[in-house]
Amino acid sequence: MRKSKSHIALVAGGAGFIGSHLCRALLDQGHEVICLDSLQTAREVNLDMLEGHRNFTFVRADIVDPLPDAVTRRRDISRIYNLACAASPPQYQADPEHTMLTSVVGTDRLLRLAEQNGARFLLTSTSEVYGDPEAHPQQEDYRGWVNCTGPRACYDEGKRAAEAMAFDFARLGRADVRVARIFNTYGPNMHPDDGRVISNLVCQALSGEDITIYGDGSQTRSFCYVSDMVDGLMRLMESDMPDLQPVNLGNPDEYTIMELLEEVLAQTGAASRVIHLPLPVDDPRRRRPDIRRAQTLLGWKPKIPLQQGLALTCAFFAKELYAGSAETFASQAALSVAAPGASIAAE
Template identity: 65%
Template sequence: MTVPKGMTERVLLAGGAGFIGSNMADRLLERGAEVVVLDNLQTGREENIDHLRSHGNFDFVAHDVIEPLPAAVLKGRFTHVYNLACAASPPAYQADPEHTMLTNVLGTRNLLRLAEAQGARFLLTSTSEVYGDPEAHPQREEYRGNVSCTGPRACYDEGKRAAETLAFDFDRLGRAEVRVVRIFNTYGPRMDPDDGRVVSNVICQALSGAPITVYGDGSQTRSFCYVDDLVEGILRLMAHDGPQPGPVNIGNPHELTVSDLVERVLRLTDSDSRIVEQPLPEDDPRRRKPDIGHAKALLGWSPKVSLEDGLKATIPYFAAQLRRDEPVMRFAAAGGERTSLAAAE
C-alpha cells in the first residue's frame, strides 16, 4: 500500500525489539514513518531499540501478542502491521513450544484482526522452515514442503504454516490485505550471541578461541542473507500494490556448506580454533537454498551484500559483545547443549 501524499506512514512492528525487527525499525524511522514496537522481550532485547527511545516518531509497548492487544495498540490507527513476533532459532522456540505455536496462531490472528479493523496492510514474516527438510532444490514458493508435524521443530515449522493459512484466508475473504515473506537464513549485527544460529555460534567460538561446534559433518548447506538486504526485500514486498502475489522467498541464493562458512570465519577472525563435530539435530534440513525468481520479477529485488562483506560487518559486533558481556559470550562460544546448527532466520 502506497501511503497517500501528505499522510504519515504509521507502523505497528510486532517483534520489533528482535534482530530483524530492530533493523526494520531503523529503516522505517529513517524514511519518516511513525513506528510502534510491540514486543514481550522473550527473545527481543531492549538494547536493540534503546537508541530509538528518544526519537519523536518511536514508541514501545511491552506486550505478548498471544494476549488481547492493549488499548494503546487498538487505538493506534496504523497504516501497516508487520508481524515479526516469534522466536526464530531452535533453542529459543523449542524452550517453550506451546508458546511458539500460540504466537504463530493466536498472535497472528490478533494482529490480522487489528489490520482488518483499521484497514491496514498486513505482512507476515514466515520462514524457509515451511519447506522442512526439502526434497526439492532450490526451494520455490510452489513447493509444499517436507515437514514433520510431530518432531521437535514442528511448533515453529507447523506454526508458521498455520500462520500463513490464517493470513491467506483473511486475504481471500477480503478481511485484510496481506503480504507473506518466507525468510531464509539471515545474519548481521544485533543477532543474539546465545541464540544457537550457525553464524553467531561460529563467530563467537572463533573470536573466543574455543572449539567450533559443527553439527553433522559440515556438508549440509545454507544460504546466508545479510540483514540489510533482507529488510530491503521485506519493505519492497509490503509496498507492492496489485493482486495478491502469494508467498515470496527473500534470501540469498548463494549456497555454501557449513564447513565453507567455518573456513571463512576462521580466516576473517585470524582464529586457530579447532573444529568439533556433534550429531545433527533431529529434522535439521540438509540443504537450504531459495529460488528468488519471484522476488526478482515482482519486486526487482536481489541481495547486494556479499558474504565476505557481510561477515566483515558482523564480526566487529560480536567482538564488542564479547568485550561487554563476557559471561553470555562464554556460553555461546562453548557451543552448549542448547545450541543447534540451523535457525529459520
C-alpha cells in the same frame, strides 16, 4: 525503491534482530513506528538505538495475550509487520506451546487489528515451511517436507498455520496481506546465544572456544545480510501483489557449513578446534531460495556478499564480546555503515 508516503507502522517483534533493523529503516524513511515486543528473546539493548526517536513508541506486550489498549484503540495504523516469534531452534523449542500460540493466536490478533484499521499486513514466515526440502532450490509453490510431529514442528507448523490464516483473511477481503518466507539472515544485533550457526561460529571463533559443527558440515544454508532482508520486507509491504502467493526472501548464494566455517576462521584469525556433534532431529540438509518471484515483483535481490556481511558481523560481535556491555551495542552510526541496503531502500 521510491519512498512511500508516511505511514504509522506497527512492528510486532520490533525489538528482535531483524525487527530492530526494520524499525530503524522505517524511522529513517519518516514513518511513525509502534514497536510491540514481549522481550522474550529480544535483546533489550536493541531498543537503545530506537527509543530516543520522536516517531518511535515501544509497547511491551506478548501477542499471545489480548493486544494492549495502546494498540487496539487506534484506527490510524496503516502497516502491520509481524516479526514476533522466537526464531532459532533452542529458543522456539524452549516453550513449544508458546511458540505455536505466538504464530497462530498472535497472527490472528494482528490480522484482526489490520482488519479493524484497514491496514496492510505482512507476515514474516520462514524457509522452515519447506522443512527438509526435496526440491532444490526452493520455489514458493513447493509444498515442503515438514515432520508435523517432531521437535521443530512448533515453529514450522506454527508458521504454516499462520500463512494459512493470513491468506484466508485475504481471500475473504478482511485484510490486504503479504507473506515473506525468510531464509537464514544474519548481521549486527543478533543475539550471541541464539543458537544460530553464524552467531555460534563467530562467537566461538572470537572467544577462542572450540567450534561446534553439527553433522559433517556438508549441509548447506544461504545467508542473507540483514539490510538486504529489511529492504526486501519493505519493498514487499509496499508492492502491489497480483495474487495470493508468498514470496521468498533470502540470499541464493549457497554455502556448506564447512565453507562458512572457513570464512569465519579466515576473518577472525581464530585457530579454534572443531568438534562435530550429531545433527539435530529434522535438521534440513539443504536450503537455497529461488528468488525469481521477488526479483520480478519487487525488483529486489541481495546486495551484500557473505564476505562483506560477515566482516560487519564479526566487527559487531567483537565489540560485544570485548567491550563493556553498555558500550558494545552497535551504535546508530555503525549500523548505517552496516546497512547499505537499508539506505538504498530509503532513497
